[in-house]
Amino acid sequence: MTELAAIKHTNLFATPLLAHRWSDGPELNEELRERILAEEQGTAGESKTNVGGWHSEAGQLEFCGDAGRRLILHMYEMADEATRRVLTEYGQAARPMRWTLHAWANINRAGDFNRTHTHPGSTWSGTYYVDPGEPPDDAEHGTPIHLFDPCQGRANTFLPPLIPSSILIRPEAGLMILFPSYLPHTVFAHRGRRPRISIAFNLRKEPFP
C-alpha cells in the first residue's frame, strides 16, 4: 500500500440531475398530446430558444385540463424530492419550500431545434416528454437534449476529452428530468416522423435565490 492509497479525495461542486418515468405517464400523455396539438392550432405561440417549432405561453398548462393539473403536481413533487436530497447532502433537514412555477409546451417537427440556453431567474428547470416523436433510425429513442457542464474551465481545459463536457438524454414518453436552472442545454434538430412534444418548466424558490 502506497502512502497515498488512503488519501482524502472529494468531488466538489456537483450538479444534481434527476430523472423519473412517471407511472401514470401513458394515461396523461394521451390527453396532453391531444390538447397541446389543439392549442397549437388556435394560438401563434411564442418565440424563445426555439428555432422553428411551436412554444405555448408560459403558465400553469391551463389548456391541458386535468392531465395538465396532474402533471404540475408531479413537477412540484419532483422539485421537493430533489431539494430534499440536496439539503440532506449538505447536512440540512428537509423544510417546505415555496415555489413559483411556470410551464409551457413545445412542439418540434422535423428540422426544429432549441438553441443553447439557461433559464435565468429560476432554481430548478425540467422537461417532461409527452411524445419523443419517432425518429426514422430508432423508433424507441427520440431527439436528445444535451446538458452541458456549466464550468467552462473544466469542460475546456481539464483533461479533455476524458471528462465529458456534455451529456445526452434521450426522451421517453412519461420521462421527467430536473436540473438546476443555470445548466446550459440544447435540443438538436428533430428528425422524427411524428412531432416531438415536450413540456418544459421552471420552479423559482421564493424568496429567490
Ligand SMILES: [Fe+2]
Ligand atoms: Fe430550456
